[in-house]
Amino acid sequence: MSAGFAGRVAVVTGAAGDIARLAAQRLAAEGATVWAVDLAFAEPSEEAVGAGRIIRRRLDVTDSAAVAELFAEVARTTGPATLLLNAAGGPGSRRAPVEEIGDEDWHRVVALNLDAVFYCVREATRWIKDAGLQGSFVIISSGAGRTSSRTGVQAYGAAKAGAIGLTRQLAREVGKHGIRVNCIAPGLVEVEGIRAEIESIPPAAMEQHLSNVALGRLGRPADLTGPILFFLGEDAAFVTGQTISVDGGSIMLG
Ligand SMILES: NC(=O)c1ccc[n+]([C@@H]2O[C@H](COP(=O)([O-])OP(=O)(O)OC[C@H]3O[C@@H](n4cnc5c(N)ncnc54)[C@H](O)[C@@H]3O)[C@@H](O)[C@H]2O)c1
Numbered sequence: 001m002s003a004g005f006a007g008r009v010a011v012v013t014g015a016a017g018d019i020a021r022l023a024a025q026r027l028a029a030e031g032a033t034v035w036a037v038d039l040a041f042a043e044p045s046e047e048a049v050g051a052g053r054i055i056r057r058r059l060d061v062t063d064s065a066a067v068a069e070l071f072a073e074v075a076r077t078t079g080p081a082t083l084l085l086n087a088a089g090g091p092g093s094r095r096a097p098v099e100e101i102g103d104e105d106w107h108r109v110v111a112l113n114l115d116a117v118f119y120c121v122r123e124a125t126r127w128i129k130d131a132g133l134q135g136s137f138v139i140i141s142s143g144a145g146r147t148s149s150r151t152g153v154q155a156y157g158a159a160k161a162g163a164i165g166l167t168r169q170l171a172r173e174v175g176k177h178g179i180r181v182n183c184i185a186p187g188l189v190e191v192e193g194i195r196a197e198i199e200s201i202p203p204a205a206m207e208q209h210l211s212n213v214a215l216g217r218l219g220r221p222a223d224l225t226g227p228i229l230f231f232l233g234e235d236a237a238f239v240t241g242q243t244i245s246v247d248g249g250s251i252m253l254g
Contacts, residue, residue: 003233006031006051010232011074011081013061013120014088016040018191018221019140023085023228028052030229033078037061037070038088061088061116071123080127082135083232086120086163089113089140090193091156098154106155113159117166121181125174134178137170138231139163140224141185141243146251150188150209160185164243171241180240182231187247189219214249223248 005027012024015036024036029050037059045056055078059070074081089112094105117139128135143149145160167183174181188209190198198218201209210216227246230236245251 003030003229003235005083005229005233008032008083009074009078009081010034010083010085011071011120011124012036012085012087013059013116014038014086014140015056017087017193019186019189019224019228020085020087022221022225023087024054025049026225026229027083027232028054032083035070035074035078035081061120062111064115064119067116067119068123071120071127075127075131080131080133081124082128082133084120084124084135084137085140085228085232086117086138087140088116089142089160091144091153095152101154109153109155110159110162113156114162114166117163121166121170125170125177125179128179129177135180136232136236137179137181138228139167139181139183141167141183143185143187143245143247143251146185146243146245146253150205167243168241175240180231180236182236182240183243184224184227184231185243185245185247185251186224187213187219187245187250189221189224191221212250213247214252217248219246219248 010027010032012020014020015024016038024034028034031051034054036054036056039060041056041058047054092109141163142160144157145164167181171181
């Protein structure tokens with residue numbers, strides 16, 4: 001059965017990161033036009049990939065006006081995005097006791113991991129409804145949003161839990177318009193962006209972490225690709241409002 005990506009238009013945020021980059025490539029390979037956006041992309045570029053293509057743009061997803069402009073450009077140029085992967089995110093580097101966290105530290109992390117998701121789903125929904133199309137969104141949360149985590153970043157845990165709440169609430173609201181919203185909560189994944197952080201984990205702490213992972217290893221970026229494409233595609237046509245942990249069997253919920 002085809003997952004139905006041929007001819008579809010997708011927006012993928014955080015697309016310079018390993019997890020989103022692989023998903024963007026697979027979507028394009030299966031025929032989608034993928035708008036890959038990231039703060040780290042210096043120059044606009046475009047590339048044919050398989051049956052589809054990837055259009056790269058620099059975008060700060062925490063800038064709501066810039067997000068609105070991007071979705072308008074997408075609609076004007078290729079037709080509205082009906083697939084959305086919200087992967088831009090991260091805990092930032094500031095770990096400190098809660099009484100030492102300043103307002104700025106808190107707001108910066110929440111802006112990236114929750115506000116930005118809201119900006120993107122709002123614009124995507126607006127254009128899909130206006131065009132009378134159907135859509136599918138995937139939000140990348142974290143194990144930190146389902147339970148407490150070793151990152152120890154309070155705002156990150158709060159924002160990632162908020163992303164799960166937004167998934168549920170939005171799924172209920174937009175289901176009648178043919179839009180599905182699902183969420184993925186990765187465990188610790190070896191991406192280039194946090195390589196130094198992973199290498200700094202003391203061996204005993206890593207051993208303890210892995211002892212809690214049923215499959216006994218860290219995640220790889222490619223481990224996320226299948227679950228992301230499942231939720232985005234037609235195989236999940238009757239699935240919405242769900243959060244799945246992709247963590248090797250670390251968090252097991254009933
Ligand atoms: N790697 C892990 O262990 C892990 C675990 C749980 C959840 N996650 C989540 O997975 C998602 C993907 O992260 P990753 O692991 O691939 O890390 P990553 O750091 O490689 O990717 C995140 C990307 O987001 C981009 N970004 C940051 N701020 C941005 C902004 N304001 N506007 C646009 N883009 C911005 C970065 O440039 C980067 O390319 C994130 O939401 C992260 O929180 C990762």
